Amino acid sequence: MKAKITLLPGDGIGPEVVEAASELLKTVGEVFGHKFEMDSYLIGGCAIDEYKSPLPEKTLKACEDADAILLGAVGGLKWDDPSAKVRPEQGLLGLRKNLDLYANLRPVLPHPDLVSASPLKKEYLEGVDMLVVRELTGGIYFGQPRHRQSVNGETQAVDTMVYKTSEIERAARLAFSLAHERKNKVSSIDKSNVLETSRLWRETVSSVSKEYPSVILEHLLVDAAAMHLLTRPSDFDVIVTSNLFGDILTDEASVLTGSMGNMPSASLGSKKNSFGLPLGLYEPIHGSAPDIAGKGVANPIGTILSSALLLRHSLGLEEEAKALENAVDVTLNTGIRTADIATQEKEPVSTEKMTAKIIENFDQLEIISG
Ligand code: IPM
Ligand code: MN
DSSP states (O other): OEEEEEEEEESTTHHHHHHHHHHHHHHHHHHHTOEEEEEEOOOTHHHHHHHSOSSOHHHHHHHHTSSEEEEEEOOOGGGOOTTOSSOHHHHHHHHHHHTTOOEEEEEEOOOGGGGGGSSSOHHHHTTOOEEEEEEOSSGGGTEEEEEEEEETTEEEEEEEOOOOHHHHHHHHHHHHHHHHTTTSEEEEEEOTTTOHHHHHHHHHHHHHHTTOTTSEEEEEEHHHHHHHHHHSGGGOSEEEEOHHHHHHHHHHHHGGGTOGGGOOOEEEOSOBOTTSSBOEEEOOSSOOOTTTTTTTOOOOHHHHHHHHHHHHHTTOOHHHHHHHHHHHHHHHHTTOOOGGGOOTTSOOOOHHHHHHHHHHHHHHHHHHHO
């Protein structure tokens, strides 16, 4: 196969982890006989510096023309001035909106050997295997009006949370169909005791559930769900929730995996690529981590696993995706750790070393399985 993958390294540790994942993709291509054409474009803070825009037209075009997109992270202290008109994050939000990437899939599957990297007791982590479907192009992230104004001599800021039935329906349908392939359970999370958008959310998810009679649906309030995620995480299968709640809850859920650095994500929507598969945006859930940027110590696993999701969802390469996930598994089994998941007994390795080990294990596994 020949596929076009647009790379968006972005800011902070973004370039380091995207470099790592692109090396893995190159290896997958060599071993399985595919040609992945990978070109990098600017997004976020680095794009503001170069083009005064966090999402330059060239970048958007390269994303629209690609079969899949792999992104690192955006943002950093340099562009954090609260009064700035343009912000790095607008690049990512603009990309999600322009490509209509309405669902963000965030699998939470702790590696058995990383249990000690999580602050949670081991017995809570047994059997945890959930998939969060975060609505990604609506809600308070995009609602209008949003502005600041002066009211009675003081500043007032306004954000607006809006949801349309159709936006909730499509996220819910995806969640139910994914649950159908898994453990047949959907937990829908809202704040319907307070918010009108949440009451519409709950009503709509309930009505979509009638199309999936074999899937059990539960509704949870977000405050309670935040607690249940830590007290009974293995009860969850598929979670479906709004943009803001999904953002917050997945950072929380990442604690179950030992580190945010381990968590991949796939953003899918209505657009198809040249294979007739979803044109997806794949990115780790962590941010640009300015404190460790440029030091070569970032955990590349979240981005490498994102590239496995890319192979699976946008290129239809299930065997290749599994092989890559396997190589990550085996590498963690050998005890090698970056700083974020390291234990006291062992010296942590660099991004480069972790990547080299995963490549080595990928090659070996492929030789064995032949
Ligand atoms: C994420 C990030 C983004 C979000 C930021 C960088 C805009 O936190 O992908 O989770 O809030 O969606
Ligand atoms: Mn986030």
